Amino acid sequence: MNALPAVEVSQTPEEKFREYLASRSRTQRYTAQQRDMVKYIFSKHNHFDADELIDEMKRERLRVSRPTVYRTLKKLVDAGLLRRINLGSRTVYEHDYGYAQHDHLHCEQCGDMLEFHDPKLEQMINDVCRQNHFQYAGHALIIRGVCARCNRARVMKHRLDLV
Numbered sequence: 001m002n003a004l005p006a007v008e009v010s011q012t013p014e015e016k017f018r019e020y021l022a023s024r025s026r027t028q029r030y031t032a033q034q035r036d037m038v039k040y041i042f043s044k045h046n047h048f049d050a051d052e053l054i055d056e057m058k059r060e061r062l063r064v065s066r067p068t069v070y071r072t073l074k075k076l077v078d079a080g081l082l083r084r085i086n087l088g089s090r091t092v093y094e095h096d097y098g099y100a101q102h103d104h105l106h107c108e109q110c111g112d113m114l115e116f117h118d119p120k121l122e123q124m125i126n127d128v129c130r131q132n133h134f135q136y137a138g139h140a141l142i143i144r145g146v147c148a149r150c151n152r153a154r155v156m157k158h159r160l161d162l163v
């Protein structure tokens, strides 16, 4: 996956999450499992679903229960730290905090998510909102198709079949 540059933020994801928990209620504790999860998620930028996260954390010998993963993912979305992306058959998550605004090309063959940022698209969305007196709160654009690598593989296979 190609990664876009990080955006500078004043708080660490952990600080922001703690603040969110504290603002919700006095009884919401920041548990060790949650801390491991937040640290792990924010150690690298990618697009993952809950099962992938559970498997990866298990491989890293980080113990976290499945219900905690689901609950915490929901809270991280609420807190503005993660963005939820609906891919139809799957729901994936990615950083929404400290990361540039972007859109996605989703390869339906290998599942890869390519990120892109285009100021022209942003301008267009701005214009559409203005024309409709619409107050912008966010958008999600996912372009579905086949990535260059999978396409190349397909052409190669076709050539081999012809020989």
Ligand SMILES: [Zn+2]
Binding pocket: 107, 108, 109, 110, 111, 112, 146, 147, 148, 149, 150, 151
């Ligand atoms: Zn692909």
Ligand SMILES: [Zn+2]
Binding pocket: 047, 094, 102, 103, 104, 113, 115
């Ligand atoms: Zn992304």
